[in-house]
Amino acid sequence: MTDFTMKTDADGVATITWDTVGKSMNVMNQQGFLDLDALIDQALADDAIKGVIITSGKEGSFAGGMDLNIIAKMKEAAGDNPAKGLMDGLMATHAILRKIERGGMDDKNKGGKPIVAALPGTALGIGLEIPLACHRIIAADNPKAKIGLPEIMVGIFPGMGGTARLTRKLGAMGASPFLLEGKLSDPKKAMAGGLIDEVVPADELLSKAKEWILSEPKFVKPWDEKGYKIPGGAPYHPAGFMTFVGASAMVNGKTQGAFPAAKALLSAVYEGALVPFDTALKIEARWFTNVLMNPSSSAMIRSLFINKEALEKGANRPQVPDQTVKKVGVMGAGMMGAGIALVSAMAGMEVVLIDQKQEAADKGKSYTADYMDKGIKRKKATEEKKEATLARITATTDYAALEGCDLIIEAVFEDPGVKAEVTQNVLKHVGPDCIFATNTSTLPISELAKASDKPEQFIGIHFFSPVEKMMLVEIIKGEKTGPVAVAKALDYVRQIRKTPIVVNDARFFYCNRCIIPYINEGLRMVAEGVAPALIDNAARQLGFPVGPLQLVDETSIDLGAKIARATKAAMGDAYPDAAVDEVIFWMEGLGRLGRKSKAGFFDYDENGKRLGYWDGLEAQYPRAEAQPDLTEVQHRLMFAQVLEAVRALEENVLEDIREGDVGAILAWGFAPWSGGPFSWLDIIGTPYAAERCDQLAAAHGPRFATPALLREMADEGDSFYARFGGEAKAA
Ligand code: NAD
Numbered sequence: 001m002t003d004f005t006m007k008t009d010a011d012g013v014a015t016i017t018w019d020t021v022g023k024s025m026n027v028m029n030q031q032g033f034l035d036l037d038a039l040i041d042q043a044l045a046d047d048a049i050k051g052v053i054i055t056s057g058k059e060g061s062f063a064g065g066m067d068l069n070i071i072a073k074m075k076e077a078a079g080d081n082p083a084k085g086l087m088d089g090l091m092a093t094h095a096i097l098r099k100i101e102r103g104g105m106d107d108k109n110k111g112g113k114p115i116v117a118a119l120p121g122t123a124l125g126i127g128l129e130i131p132l133a134c135h136r137i138i139a140a141d142n143p144k145a146k147i148g149l150p151e152i153m154v155g156i157f158p159g160m161g162g163t164a165r166l167t168r169k170l171g172a173m174g175a176s177p178f179l180l181e182g183k184l185s186d187p188k189k190a191m192a193g194g195l196i197d198e199v200v201p202a203d204e205l206l207s208k209a210k211e212w213i214l215s216e217p218k219f220v221k222p223w224d225e226k227g228y229k230i231p232g233g234a235p236y237h238p239a240g241f242m243t244f245v246g247a248s249a250m251v252n253g254k255t256q257g258a259f260p261a262a263k264a265l266l267s268a269v270y271e272g273a274l275v276p277f278d279t280a281l282k283i284e285a286r287w288f289t290n291v292l293m294n295p296s297s298s299a300m301i302r303s304l305f306i307n308k309e310a311l312e313k314g315a316n317r318p319q320v321p322d323q324t325v326k327k328v329g330v331m332g333a334g335m336m337g338a339g340i341a342l343v344s345a346m347a348g349m350e351v352v353l354i355d356q357k358q359e360a361a362d363k364g365k366s367y368t369a370d371y372m373d374k375g376i377k378r379k380k381a382t383e384e385k386k387e388a389t390l391a392r393i394t395a396t397t398d399y400a401a402l403e404g405c406d407l408i409i410e411a412v413f414e415d416p417g418v419k420a421e422v423t424q425n426v427l428k429h430v431g432p433d434c435i436f437a438t439n440t441s442t443l444p445i446s447e448l449a450k451a452s453d454k455p456e457q458f459i460g461i462h463f464f465s466p467v468e469k470m471m472l473v474e475i476i477k478g479e480k481t482g483p484v485a486v487a488k489a490l491d492y493v494r495q496i497r498k499t500p501i502v503v504n505d506a507r508f509f510y511c512n513r514c515i516i517p518y519i520n521e522g523l524r525m526v527a528e529g530v531a532p533a534l535i536d537n538a539a540r541q542l543g544f545p546v547g548p549l550q551l552v553d554e555t556s557i558d559l560g561a562k563i564a565r566a567t568k569a570a571m572g573d574a575y576p577d578a579a580v581d582e583v584i585f586w587m588e589g590l591g592r593l594g595r596k597s598k599a600g601f602f603d604y605d606e607n608g609k610r611l612g613y614w615d616g617l618e619a620q621y622p623r624a625e626a627q628p629d630l631t632e633v634q635h636r637l638m639f640a641q642v643l644e645a646v647r648a649l650e651e652n653v654l655e656d657i658r659e660g661d662v663g664a665i666l667a668w669g670f671a672p673w674s675g676g677p678f679s680w681l682d683i684i685g686t687p688y689a690a691e692r693c694d695q696l697a698a699a700h701g702p703r704f705a706t707p708a709l710l711r712e713m714a715d716e717g718d719s720f721y722a723r724f725g726g727e728a729k730a731a
């Protein structure tokens with residue numbers, strides 16, 4: 001069976017239907033390109049065919065994109081010269097799409113056949129690049145559909161002609177949100193943005209496409225006509241000049257130069273805009289090859305596409321029957337509880353939201369109402385949807401309402417005594433199979449589980465704030481947590497459409513364990529007299545969304561101080577962070593608690609807008625005369641986190657490096673271009689990593705000492721994905 005089939009009707013209109021075998025949405029693979037090419041040849045050669053419709057056999061979608069695994073395969077197949085393999089592969093694809101675009105016309109644009117793309121719905125990546133090569137794009141009026149080119153989100157760019165065609169169709173300015181931000185639109189918005197040409201009722205999709213073909217339209221692309229000029233001007237046109245200078249500044253401002261794909265995309269657009277279309281395609285292919293050869297792109301694809309999806313599909317789910325949650329009890333209607341109630345109700349679960357006072361419970365529920373109101377304003381939700389979502393949430397103080405819950409998520413104060421009392425009270429009201437989860441961020445799960453007489457049904461489900469925005473959920477197994485509890489937590493996370501990682505219980509679990517040393521390293525540098533701007537900018541140039549000092553201001557300095565005190569109490573003499581405490585306790589003492597008090601490492605105006613770094617910092621910690629170079633600061637910040645990740649793996653807190661990588665990017669924005677801590681170590685190579693650790697340890701202290709596992713791997717020249725990656729190592 002092939003993914004593409006063609007039928008011709010009595011009026012001479014051929015319909016090529018794309019229907020990937022065994023998938024719910026079409027995905028392009030190498031054979032798919034060959035099949036499509038053969039059918040296009042056949043249609044163009046057949047005198048009885050007047051024009052061609054390319055559509056999909058899947059209801060509600062055209063195509064989800066390319067099977068990204070084939071990039072890895074293209075590289076592998078080319079043996080010693082992967083760049084040539086990629087370049088040849090890309091040029092072959094360009095030739096197929098160009099054949100569609102020329103539609104059999106001669107070089108005077110005479111003859112040929114119109115080819116129209118008829119999209120029943122979602123069209124992403126190559127699923128839009130093929131339509132862009134067609135002469136007209138008609139989409140069904142399907143508000144759920146997403147149309148766009150999201151490649152930049154996984155570290156590549158639209159390299160199958162999407163960049164060259166969209167720039168010429170919309171101009172550099174018009175194309176930039178679609179190319180540079182991977183913006184996705186529903187069909188109506190896609191038409192308003194110029195991405196597609198027409199939106200029609202779903203049941204008229206094919207008839208309208210046919211009507212257009214039979215109307216004998218002019219179908220030569222503007223860029224194939226003499227005298228064509230790029231909308232908004234090419235780079236040397238005064239208006240175009242402004243656009244390109246602006247785009248360059250915007251990309252560098254947003255990415256800090258840390259993402260190779262964004263830079264390469266911009267180069268492909270700029271250079272491509274200076275030359276004829278066919279040369280632009282060649283330039284695009286060269287830059288795309290360049291990006292695909294950069295280890296960053298394979299690492300990003302591996303973590304953000306392949307492994308993220310594998311984790312979401314339950315790669316580490318125990319083999320127990322379906323644990324879909326029907327009714328969830330949320331204990332504590334504060335900041336986290338309110339968010340957990342919201343995402344659960346939105347996913348269709350019945351929610352009981354409990355707090356100590358009715359007023360507090362109601363306030364928690366009103367968070368959902370406010371969220372839905374914002375959605376209605378932005379036309380993302382409706383009044384009916386809001387009512388239905390709110391109707392699923394019962395806000396109460398009455399534990400009896402918990403009857404029938406199959407999952408409880410506790411988000412009360414971070415106090416073991418309060419949590420134990422709540423646990424025991426809940427267990428009096430729920431059935432014997434109910435799973436109890438705690439959202440604690442700092443307390444050991446195995447200790448909290450002691451409040452339950454069924455510790456095998458006790459687990460950690462650790463959300464990040466704000467719950468509705470953050471895509472990662474960290475699931476923590478206590479010593480006695482059983483497989484059903486793990487499956488329950490994973491099925492719940494799947495229901496709320498987030499990405500799970502599953503880790504074992506240890507201080508700060510996995511994510512906070514790595515974030516804290518990142519912050520602490522920044523604070524140590526403050527105490528050493530390193531310029532605060534150097535510290536934060538070094539992090540931003542590594543691709544972190546915020547530097548460590550800004551991050552403490554956002555999460556609050558008193559929270560940092562509280563965690564430091566608790567850690568010190570737990571670790572006693574082994575506590576290693578006195579230098580950090582000096583800074584944080586001093587700031588706390590001054591009442592400079594961060595953004596919330598409008599004073600922290602930064603000054604803020606009365607509206608809470610960040611101004612510059614607070615100059616009192618320099619008065620207390622005078623600027624060192626010799627400032628470290630950028631790489632030294634960056635390596636301190638990177639290794640502080642990465643070594644913690646390696647230790648978490650050594651100690652079996654992490655069982656799967658894929659979770660370590662995906663979790664780091666989604667939880668705290670760890671340099672996404674690197675693919676995560678383990679991917680970064682593989683990119684720089686374990687021998688170099690160990691050597692750098694030795695140097696950093698000698699210069700800055702034993703926290704950088706090379707972990708035994710890394711030393712052993714460095715000695716053997718081993719990489720993390722070769723050793724621990726399982727199936728993922730192919731990427
Ligand atoms: P919060 O103070 O905003 O909310 C706690 C809520 O629990 C309050 O509304 C309080 O009235 C209620 N509560 C206290 N005792 C109760 C009881 N006996 N019965 C019912 N309700 C009770 O706190 P938060 O920020 O939502 O944090 C809650 C939990 O989530 C903590 O364990 C915290 O460590 C964890 N957490 C917080 C964050 C964060 O960023 N804030 C992130 C991850 C995890």
